[in-house]
Amino acid sequence: MPYDIEDWLPQSHLARFIVEIVSMLDFKHIYSQYKGVGSAAYDPRMLLSLLFYGYSTGVFSSRKIEQSTYDSVAFRFIAGNHHPDHDTISSFRKRFLPEIKGWFKEILLIGKEMKLVRMGNIYIDGTKVQANASKHKAMSYDYMNRLEKQLETEIDKLLNLAAAKDDQEKELDLDIPKEIERRQDRLKKIQKAKEVIELRAKERYEKEKQVYDAKVEKRKQEEEKTGKKPRGRKPKAPDSSPGPSDQYNFTDPESKIMKTSSGFNQCYNGQGVVNDDMVIVGAYSNAQVNDKQEFVPAINAVPKELGKISTAVADTGYFSESNITNCKKTGINPIISTAREKHNTYLEDKFNSDNVINHDNTPVGKMNQTLKSKEGKEIYKKRKQTVEPVFGIIKEILGFRRFSLRGEFETDCEWSLVCIGYNLKRFFKLSAA
Numbered sequence: 001m002p003y004d005i006e007d008w009l010p011q012s013h014l015a016r017f018i019v020e021i022v023s024m025l026d027f028k029h030i031y032s033q034y035k036g037v038g039s040a041a042y043d044p045r046m047l048l049s050l051l052f053y054g055y056s057t058g059v060f061s062s063r064k065i066e067q068s069t070y071d072s073v074a075f076r077f078i079a080g081n082h083h084p085d086h087d088t089i090s091s092f093r094k095r096f097l098p099e100i101k102g103w104f105k106e107i108l109l110i111g112k113e114m115k116l117v118r119m120g121n122i123y124i125d126g127t128k129v130q131a132n133a134s135k136h137k138a139m140s141y142d143y144m145n146r147l148e149k150q151l152e153t154e155i156d157k158l159l160n161l162a163a164a165k166d167d168q169e170k171e172l173d174l175d176i177p178k179e180i181e182r183r184q185d186r187l188k189k190i191q192k193a194k195e196v197i198e199l200r201a202k203e204r205y206e207k208e209k210q211v212y213d214a215k216v217e218k219r220k221q222e223e224e225k226t227g228k229k230p231r232g233r234k235p236k237a238p239d240s241s242p243g244p245s246d247q248y249n250f251t252d253p254e255s256k257i258m259k260t261s262s263g264f265n266q267c268y269n270g271q272g273v274v275n276d277d278m279v280i281v282g283a284y285s286n287a288q289v290n291d292k293q294e295f296v297p298a299i300n301a302v303p304k305e306l307g308k309i310s311t312a313v314a315d316t317g318y319f320s321e322s323n324i325t326n327c328k329k330t331g332i333n334p335i336i337s338t339a340r341e342k343h344n345t346y347l348e349d350k351f352n353s354d355n356v357i358n359h360d361n362t363p364v365g366k367m368n369q370t371l372k373s374k375e376g377k378e379i380y381k382k383r384k385q386t387v388e389p390v391f392g393i394i395k396e397i398l399g400f401r402r403f404s405l406r407g408e409f410e411t412d413c414e415w416s417l418v419c420i421g422y423n424l425k426r427f428f429k430l431s432a433a
Contacts, residue, residue, distance in 0.1 A: 005081055008073050015053055015074040017428045022049045024110055025103060030096065042084050047092045048103075049078045055421025058398040062090040094405075097413040104416045105303045107423060108281060112306055116430045119307030121379060122281065123274045123387040124298045124314040126291045127395070128267040130402040131255035131411070135266040138257060141197050142244035144190050151187045155180055193248040201242040207293075208238035252406040256287045268403065270415045271298050274387040277430065280423055281306055285415035287408055291317040295336070296326050313383050316340055321363040335380050337371065338364050394422055 009015060022045050030044050053074065054065045063086040068075035070083060111117040139147075162176045215235040222230045247257050249266055258267040271294055273282030282301035288294060295318040302309065309332050316337040327334040370376040394400050400418050403411045 005077055009077050012432065013074065014056060014425060014428050015077050017431070018052050018056065018424055019049050019078060021107060021110060021424060021427075022052065025106055030099065042082065042088060044092065044096075046079060046082070047084060047089060048096075050075065050084070050089065051093060051417065052421060052424055053078055055398075055400075055417055056425045057421075058400070060400060060404055062086040062093070065089050093417075094410075097405075097410060100413045100416045100420070104283065104420050104423075105305075107420060108279075108303060109305055111279065111423070111427050114427070114431065116277075116427050117279055117281065117306060118275060118277060119281070119309060121276055121311045121313060121382070122299070122302065122309050123383045124271070124295065124312060124318065125274075125383070125387040125391065126269050126271045126294060126317070127391045128258045128260045128265070129270045129285065129400070129411075129415070130260075131249070131252050131266045131268055132403050132406050133249050133251035133255055133266045135249075135257060135264065137251040138247045138249040138266060139190075139193065140244060141194065141242045141246045141248075144194050144197075144248075148187065148190050148194075151183050151190070155183050155187070158183070189250065193250070193253070196253060197242045197246045197248055201246065202240060205238050205240040212236075212238055254287055254408040255406075255411075256289055258289050268408070268411045268415075269294075270418075271301070272387055272390060272419065273298050273302050274390050276382065276386065277426075278386050278390055279426055279430075280390060280419045283416055283419040285408075285412045292320050292323070294318065295320075295323040295334075299327065299330070299332065311335055311379055313380055315383065319367070324363050324367065334367075335370060335376055336367060337380065338367050390422065394418060398422070 025045075025048075027045060034041055034044075050065055050069070054060060054068070057074075059065055059068055059075075065075065066083065066086040066089060069079045070076070108117055158174075158176050158180045161174075162180070212235050219230045219234070249255055249257075252266070255266050255268055257264050258269065260267065268285045269288050269291070270285040271283065271291075272280050275281050281303075282298060284297070284301050286294075291314075295312070295314055298314075299309065299312055311333045312327055313335045314337070316339055319336045319338050323336065324334050371380060398418075398421070403414055405411055405414050
């Protein structure tokens with residue numbers, strides 16, 4: 001091998017590109033947090049470059065990053081022949097989690113200056129990413145109620161037994177104080193979990209109540225205007241009580257059971273906003289199971305400094321009348337599928353004329369007409385060529401299928417870190433094109 005580590009990598013290499021990008025970031029607020037006492041610290045730019053390169057190449061574990069500084073030429077180049085241990089890397093990641101969102105935006109603005117980020121149409125989608133918790137550590141509200149009664153009964157029996165003769169206690173071979181303490185601890189955890197589920201149910205009720213009130217008011221206005229009873233079923237009033245299947249996970253309480261392609265898993269919902277060049281221009285994650293409420297927040301996640309958005313495209317999971325209305329208020333044209341896409345419709349699309357008169361002036365009817373138009377078809381079909389491949393690359397090529405951190409804030413920041421890693425790799429390819 002060459003004596004100088006600078007000669008170990010070709011000039012056109014992702015590791016060099018990432019080090020260069022990191023050197024452009026503003027680190028004043030980072031350096032100000034180092035007091036300058038104790039043993040010498042590793043340069044935070046070097047640690048950040050290791051994290052960025054790791055997430056760009058599918059190395060997410062701090063232990064594997066540490067090992068790679070010995071085994072990988074690229075990691076060794078970034079580390080400058082140093083070998084920070086996994087605790088240092090992990091602590092750095094946790095310490096500066098709040099800064100990751102800022103770095104995500106700053107890197108996008110650097111990409112814009114390099115003419116690698118263009119705005120216009122954006123494509124929105126979400127993907128379920130497994131939480132750092134097992135679904136088998138989750139418990140339903142109904143089972144909590146049954147277990148709570150069982151534990152209370154067992155505690156009463158043990159208390160009565162403790163008041164009985166010592167001979168009976170010896171016969172049962174029980175350490176009664178420890179048995180009572182164990183059940184009381186478990187009972188406290190279940191009661192705390194029930195409080196969280198009840199609070200979630202209350203928050204859900206308040207949101208559903210707003211939607212319900214809006215629907216009732218709309219039907220009332222329609223009846224007053226036409227003098228006829230509106231068609232369709234009356235809206236069902238929401239229930240403020242928790243559902244029997246509402247769940248709480250004792251490992252990561254903020255994660256939720258979500259339906260995935262492989263069944264139900266303990267997950268978070270990662271949202272991504274992608275432009276025509278397959279660059280992620282907006283990203284966040286949360287514990288919302290449904291995507292319908294995420295359309296406007298996804299648009300708002302795109303930094304305004306990047307430029308004007310002309311059209312926002314999403315699949316049927318994001319469709320609602322309020323999303324269309326709110327999107328248009330911002331001057332952005334929404335294109336959202338109103339139903340699941342049919343397969344093998346090439347000839348049907350060809351035969352359908354764009355000039356068919358639309359007699360349905362409802363938001364659904366207008367959106368269907370937009371989706372049938374030539375321009376609407378051309379824009380909407382790009383969704384499968386942009387945002388869906390991005391999630392495929394993140395999950396299949398980089399191998400990111402499970403969060404390393406726990407909690408909604410922590411996983412949100414880690415998702416942004418994943419998207420930074422993807423963007424840096426994408427910028428590298430675009431700059432070489």
